Amino acid sequence: MSFPEERLRRMRRTPALRSLVQETRLHPANFVYPLFVSALVKDREPIVSMPGIFNLSPKEAAAEAKKAYELGVQAVLLFGTPAKKDAVGSASFREDGIVQRGIKEIKAACPEIVVVTDVCLCEYTDHGHCGVIKGDDVDNDATLDILVRQALTHAEAGADIVAPSDMMDGRVDVIREALDENGLEQTAIMAYAAKYCSAFYGPFREAVDSAPQFGDRKTYQMDPPNAREAMREIELDIDEAADIVMVKPALAYLDIISRARDRYDVPLAAYNVSGEYAMVKHAAASGMADEQRLVMEVLTSIKRAGAGIIITYHALDAARWLRG
Numbered sequence: 001m002s003f004p005e006e007r008l009r010r011m012r013r014t015p016a017l018r019s020l021v022q023e024t025r026l027h028p029a030n031f032v033y034p035l036f037v038s039a040l041v042k043d044r045e046p047i048v049s050m051p052g053i054f055n056l057s058p059k060e061a062a063a064e065a066k067k068a069y070e071l072g073v074q075a076v077l078l079f080g081t082p083a084k085k086d087a088v089g090s091a092s093f094r095e096d097g098i099v100q101r102g103i104k105e106i107k108a109a110c111p112e113i114v115v116v117t118d119v120c121l122c123e124y125t126d127h128g129h130c131g132v133i134k135g136d137d138v139d140n141d142a143t144l145d146i147l148v149r150q151a152l153t154h155a156e157a158g159a160d161i162v163a164p165s166d167m168m169d170g171r172v173d174v175i176r177e178a179l180d181e182n183g184l185e186q187t188a189i190m191a192y193a194a195k196y197c198s199a200f201y202g203p204f205r206e207a208v209d210s211a212p213q214f215g216d217r218k219t220y221q222m223d224p225p226n227a228r229e230a231m232r233e234i235e236l237d238i239d240e241a242a243d244i245v246m247v248k249p250a251l252a253y254l255d256i257i258s259r260a261r262d263r264y265d266v267p268l269a270a271y272n273v274s275g276e277y278a279m280v281k282h283a284a285a286s287g288m289a290d291e292q293r294l295v296m297e298v299l300t301s302i303k304r305a306g307a308g309i310i311i312t313y314h315a316l317d318a319a320r321w322l323r324g
C-alpha cells in the first residue's frame with residue numbers, strides 16, 4: 001500500500017486524532033524534582049545560574065516537596081550544602097547533617113513522597129572532588145567507606161532511595177551490603193550508572209559550590225565518546241543489585257538511554273541536568289522560543305528514548321502544564 005491510498009496526514013487532522021495515536025505520554029509521576037538543601041541559608045536563596053531554582057533550608061525544602069506532591073510529582077532528590085567542608089567530607093555522614101535534617105523535615109511534612117538522596121562527597125569536600133584524595137587522584141577504595149557511612153545515615157533518617165553519584169567502582173555492592181547488615185534491606189539504590197564527565201554540570205556546581213579545586217573528574221566519570229563502556233557500567237550496577245540505573249546527562253546521551261532500554265529490564269532513569277535546564281531557560285528568556293513547548297519536547301524526547309524516570313528541574317512547571 002502506498003500513496004494515494006496511504007496518507008499519514010489522516011491521523012494528524014484533529015487534536016483528538018493525534019491524541020489517539022500518541023506514542024509517548026508524559027505524566028507528573030515520571031518526574032523526580034531535585035532539591036538543594038543548604039546549611040548556609042535561612043529560608044531560600046536563588047541560584048543565579050539556574051533561574052527559578054533555590055538553595056533551601058530544611059523547612060523550605062519540606063514546603064517545596066509538599067508543593068511537588070500536590071502537583072502529582074511523587075519523588076524528590078536531595079543535594080546538600082554543609083556549613084563546613086573538609087578533606088574527607090565528614091559533614092556528609094553526620095546524623096544531624098543537612099541532608100539528614102532535610103529528609104526528616106520532608107517526611108514529617110509529606111510522608112507519602114519518595115525521598116531520594118544523592119550520595120557523594122563533592123558537595124562536602126573542600127577540594128570539590130567526589131572522593132578522598134591520595135596523591136593527585138581520588139582513592140577509590142578509601143572513598144567507599146565514607147559513601148557507606150553517608151548512605152546509612154540517609155537511610156536511617158528515612159530516605160526511601162539512596163543514589164550514589166560518585167562513580168567509584170564497587171560502591172553499589174558495598175552500600176547494599178551495609179544497608180542489609182543494618183536492617184535497612186527495604187532502602188532502595190538508584191545508581192548513577194552511566195555518568196559522563198560533562199560540561200553540562202556547570203550551573204549545578206555553582207549551586208552547591210563543588211567545582212574541583214584542582215584537576216577534573218575524568219579519572220572517575222565516563223568519557224563522553226564511549227557507549228559500550230556505559231553498558232558495562234550499567235551491567236555492573238545491576239549485578240551489584242541496583243534497583244534503578246541512571247544515565248546522566250540526558251540530552252546529549254539519548255542514544256545511551258535507548259541502548260540501555262533495549263538491553264536491560266530494570267527501571268531506567270535519566271537526569272535532565274542543570275546545563276540542559278539553563279539552556280532552555282536562557283533560550284526562552286531571550287524570546288528565541290516558547291518555554292513550555294521547549295520543555296515538553298525535551299522531556300518527551302527523554303521518555304521516548306526509554307527513560308521512565310526523569311529527574312528534572314522543570315518538574316513543577318511540567319506537572320502544571322500537564323494538568324492544563
Ligand SMILES: [Zn+2]
Pocket residue numbers: 120121122123129130165166
Ligand atoms: Zn560528586
